[in-house]
Amino acid sequence: MKGQIYFDHAATTAVKPEVIAKMLPYFAVDYANPSSVYSISRTARHAVEESRETIAQCIGADKDEIYFTSGGTEADNWAIRGSAYANKNKGNHIITTEFEHHAVLHTCKQLEKEGFEVTYIKPDSEGIIHTSDIEKAITDKTILITIMFANNEIGTIQPIYEIGKLAKEKGILFHTDAVQAVGAVPINVKEMNIDMLSMSAHKFYGPKGIGALYVRKGVRPQVFMQGGAQEKNRRAGTENVPGIVGFAAALFDACMHTEENALKLGQMRDYLITEVMNKIPYVKLNGHISKRLPNNANFSFEFIEGEALLLSLDLEGIAASSGSACTSGSLDPSHVLLSIGLPHEIAHGSLRITLGDDNTYYQIDYLVEKLITIVDRLRKMSPLYHEN
Amino acid sequence: MEYTKEVMEHFVNPHNVGELENANAVGEVGNAKCGDIMRMSMYIEDGIIKDIRFKTFGCGAAIATSSVATDLVKGKTLEEALMVTNKQVIDMLGGLPDVKIHCSVLAEEAIHAAISNYCETTGIELPGLKKHCDGCCECCKGEE
Structure with missing residues (x-):
């Protein structure tokens, strides 16, 4: 890879x-x-x-x-x-x-x-x-x-x-x-x-x-x-x-190295969450803010669909995952996101980022930079999104 | 599941994106629950689709099929536009994964929905108009 x-x-x-x-x-x-x-x-x-x-x-x-x-x-x-x-x-x-x-x-x-x-x-x-x-x-x-x-x-x-x-x-x-x-x-x-x-x-x-x-x-x-x-x-x-x-x-x-890894990944994950929440509007963090694995962040971007997001990220060399139906080949989005009460359209626009040993803050900055552009592009194409 | 380079090309550089300000025909099909919504706006004059734009909420295939569908009907007469099928959309894209066939069906339906809207407001009657998406995703599955 x-x-x-x-x-x-x-x-x-x-x-x-x-x-x-x-x-x-x-x-x-x-x-x-x-x-x-x-x-x-x-x-x-x-x-x-x-x-x-x-x-x-x-x-x-x-x-x-x-x-x-x-x-x-x-x-x-x-x-x-x-x-x-x-x-x-x-x-x-x-x-x-x-x-x-x-x-x-x-x-x-x-x-x-x-x-x-x-x-x-x-x-x-x-x-x-x-x-x-x-x-x-x-x-x-x-x-x-x-x-x-x-x-x-x-x-x-x-x-x-x-x-x-x-x-x-x-x-x-x-x-x-x-x-x-x-x-x-x-x-x-x-x-x-x-x-x-x-x-x-x-x-x-x-x-x-x-x-x-x-x-x-x-x-x-x-x-x-x-x-x-x-x-x-x-x-x-x-x-x-x-x-x-x-x-x-x-x-x-x-x-x-459980503690040390959890601390390192947790800090990086929190940085990612803060950056995404601050720099991109209409985004939701899925799952409890602190009672979660140190390496996991799961977002829903309103008005856009997850597979289109993943494809766009892939074109920028970024591998991530989504609970969108389109990534699974089924019609329903992730049963996990539906179980926590997310409406279908919000669940379709989810993005899961799970960090590991090989990730750096530089990569997070790159991801956030690309996300800003991609989310904006897809929203401009979306009939659900109305710029004010 | 892999997309053809044609799908990726239309996904990255879709044609006719947006909303026409002077539109006199607008159609929207699909629903957010299923993860696909296509909205097409056209400017029709003398029975010809002079201009067209689309907005799509959906996956890569949904965006690519919308793009191709707008290309296929632009400059066509309404009768010609209604002859455009999802099969043509698929062919233009060099094929679609099975689970994405419904996106091409939706694109065809969006064209019909916009023209139908035009017919309703102008009182024109056109044969060959299909009824548009009723939100039943299963209905379009595997239709080719």
């Missing part, structure tokens, strides 16, 4: 060179199957187990509570479907939110077709879920609460500690899709009473195609991937050894 300014770190991140370096030996040198008996497979086994230990430590879990998956989507599917079916003798009710990632939402929709009942909690206008709303939704049939740690579009961080406490008091399993939060904010699954937590390595400068589900000891979601005896018989398939090694290396680095 030479010559591109990348502002889409919530979509994915570049793998760090030092992470790649750690992964490399496991492709062609120490490539043995970790489940084999001969001596060279022990190197691979050791790498997997050492990585598991590192990852566990980063989220306050025990080593044997980490199960590797192909990514966040599989972890979400497994946690939700697995828990629903493992507990269907206790009840058939699941509580989630309207603005989950599709990996959670579509899994819940499918479970509804299979006879489960799902309550979708609505976030408030700032994108925060209220624990009291979850409490009201609990019935004696509720078997699972699944609430995202941080929203992928508007970055809002949910009251996970309170939700965990509530779930524990009520004796209900609590899963959180923490794909956007892991590595970005401090997480301790024990203190937060989290029973299951999904993560994905490519969101924090690790490789794609590898993730994990943390499953608290004693919690047993039904086996999702059938096959060999890997992951203590709970997730079959030969381990993605280089991926696992890269996952651990990237997460270790993120966890060692």
